[in-house]
Amino acid sequence: MASRVIPVEVFDLVIFGATGDLARRKILPGLYLRWLAGQILPEARVIGAARAELSDAEFRASVAAAIAEYVPPARQDAAALAGFLDRLSYVAIDATGDKGWAQLRAVVRPDVVQAFYFSVAPTLFGAIAGRLTAHGIAGPEARIVVEKPFGRDLASARALNAALAQHFAESQIYRIDHYLGKETVQNLMAVRFANILFEPLWNSQYVDHVQITVAETVGVEGRGVYYDKAGAMRDMVQNHIMQLLCLIAMEPPYHFDPDAVRDEKLKVIRALDPVRPEDIVRGQYLAGGGKGGYLEDADNRNSRTESYIALKLHISNWRWKGTPFYLRTGKRLRARESEIAITFREPPHSIFDDHSGWRENVLVIRLQPDEGMNLKVMIKEPGPGGMRLVQVPLDMSFAEALGEALDDVPDAYERLIMDVIRGNQTLFMRGDEVEAAWAWTDPVIGGWEARGEKPQPYEPGTSGPEDALMLMHRDNRRWREIRS
Ligand code: NAP
Numbered sequence: 001m002a003s004r005v006i007p008v009e010v011f012d013l014v015i016f017g018a019t020g021d022l023a024r025r026k027i028l029p030g031l032y033l034r035w036l037a038g039q040i041l042p043e044a045r046v047i048g049a050a051r052a053e054l055s056d057a058e059f060r061a062s063v064a065a066a067i068a069e070y071v072p073p074a075r076q077d078a079a080a081l082a083g084f085l086d087r088l089s090y091v092a093i094d095a096t097g098d099k100g101w102a103q104l105r106a107v108v109r110p111d112v113v114q115a116f117y118f119s120v121a122p123t124l125f126g127a128i129a130g131r132l133t134a135h136g137i138a139g140p141e142a143r144i145v146v147e148k149p150f151g152r153d154l155a156s157a158r159a160l161n162a163a164l165a166q167h168f169a170e171s172q173i174y175r176i177d178h179y180l181g182k183e184t185v186q187n188l189m190a191v192r193f194a195n196i197l198f199e200p201l202w203n204s205q206y207v208d209h210v211q212i213t214v215a216e217t218v219g220v221e222g223r224g225v226y227y228d229k230a231g232a233m234r235d236m237v238q239n240h241i242m243q244l245l246c247l248i249a250m251e252p253p254y255h256f257d258p259d260a261v262r263d264e265k266l267k268v269i270r271a272l273d274p275v276r277p278e279d280i281v282r283g284q285y286l287a288g289g290g291k292g293g294y295l296e297d298a299d300n301r302n303s304r305t306e307s308y309i310a311l312k313l314h315i316s317n318w319r320w321k322g323t324p325f326y327l328r329t330g331k332r333l334r335a336r337e338s339e340i341a342i343t344f345r346e347p348p349h350s351i352f353d354d355h356s357g358w359r360e361n362v363l364v365i366r367l368q369p370d371e372g373m374n375l376k377v378m379i380k381e382p383g384p385g386g387m388r389l390v391q392v393p394l395d396m397s398f399a400e401a402l403g404e405a406l407d408d409v410p411d412a413y414e415r416l417i418m419d420v421i422r423g424n425q426t427l428f429m430r431g432d433e434v435e436a437a438w439a440w441t442d443p444v445i446g447g448w449e450a451r452g453e454k455p456q457p458y459e460p461g462t463s464g465p466e467d468a469l470m471l472m473h474r475d476n477r478r479w480r481e482i483r484s
Helices: 021-036 056-070 078-085 101-107 122-134 154-165 183-193 232-249 258-270 398-408 412-422 431-450 466-473
Strands: 011-016 045-050 088-092 113-118 143-146 173-175 207-215 280-285 308-313 325-330 337-344 362-368 372-380 389-397 456-458
Touching: 011 021, 011 412, 021 045, 021 056, 021 078, 021 412, 045 101, 056 078, 056 088, 088 101, 113 122, 113 412, 122 143, 122 154, 143 154, 143 412, 154 431, 173 412, 173 431, 183 232, 183 362, 183 372, 207 232, 232 258, 232 308, 232 325, 232 337, 232 431, 258 431, 280 431, 280 466, 308 466, 325 466, 456 466
Parallel strands: 011 045, 011 113, 045 088, 113 143, 143 173, 207 325, 280 456
Antiparallel strands: 207 337, 280 308, 308 325, 337 362, 362 372, 372 389
8 A cells, every 4th residue: 555645835935943953953954855755846945044053055954864774774765865965055143133134035936836944943923924024935835834842831822923923824834843753743633533442441431541642761851851841641641642641631632623623632732630749750860771860861960850750540420530641751660651541441241250351341542652553452362261351452563454555654743744735723822722731731830849849769661650550549540661
């Protein structure tokens, strides 16, 4: 089964921060791969912009180096690379000054799709948005793409939304959450809303609980000082995990349409109960395995920022009242693993004498490392000797089922940038969604700050602090194992 590639309209994409880490690792290699796949027409242009004084040739050379470093060898193609580099140019610009804007105006075409990617610090968003309109560069249909973090609390998110809204309509603003660009995350919507099988069971009557795990093996080394101002709650839960939670918990939208989907996600966030202090466990990794601990990485001996968090949440609506959602994410854990597990309830009555082998049905949606889904069901243990039950996985590994088609699956950034050009906002966060997520997050963080709580130390290479295990044991439940 080969995947279909439909070229997008001709565009001019300006990348502010084109010499930065994100542009070099994700955006530019992603665009090259879409060019290689034939999704970008030769008339399209990519314009790099940053303060550094670079010629077009120097910028192209730096992009070629980034592609050599970040694109897998099997997708390196000299002819395609030369063609891609021909589409690139560079403008030296200062987001907060006058330099470069007239030059940018001269190169951005008014009669093609215009997209402006703000791959810079959020403090520059307002300045760039203002100059794009003041200099008459962005037309009425232009799109802007903004990166995370979108604020660090409700007040700063509101200020960012207000700064962008002065110059662009909500329909022009694409707030990236790259988790929404992952194949499996979108598949979650297909599985829920294109099958009759799951939806009747998708409520508190049949779902015992939901677990969402985003475990990383890396620490915060290298970006510890930045991370120390955020922590796991701001860095992962408020955005990525919240988005996953919304897709699991939302009602079916009336149509797969940007605002219909985002309206339903917003309702989930608004229905979240405040989190009780006893339902929060925060941790900081210790030194180990030849590496420093969180406090050294953050260069802050007194830091109270969490590198791990586990939470138990309740959603107060008809569908979910009574089904807890357990979320956890952390750094320096046993394995790199992201998954959502939906655990169903026990059948109301067992007709079998030997019930000892019985286990709950679990639908596991794996986001990484190997994307796929797996439904654990009960069957009879094969062979003679009576009726004994055993749990087996019904594996829906996409790699097996879809074969080659999966090789061409674009990564999250590739897909999301193409969605920007297509003008499809379904997989981007709307301003009110982001604000609602902060409105829920702020009191949780404010609560532990007011109580003066310190995160608990945990050993690296484990599944986090002991108390996180207790969070579930207390409810007679267990976390799924983080497998190494
Ligand atoms: P970075 O490596 O520090 O790059 C920043 C870029 O902005 C550079 O190209 C820099 O070039 C440019 N810049 C800085 N000040 C400027 C100004 N006044 N005018 C014009 N350009 C300016 O940052 P990054 O890691 O790429 O991150 C960019 C954004 O993406 C941030 O908002 C970050 O939070 C977000 N993000 C990054 C990652 C990641 O993996 N890196 C992941 C998620 C989100 P000059 O100094 O030459 O101007």
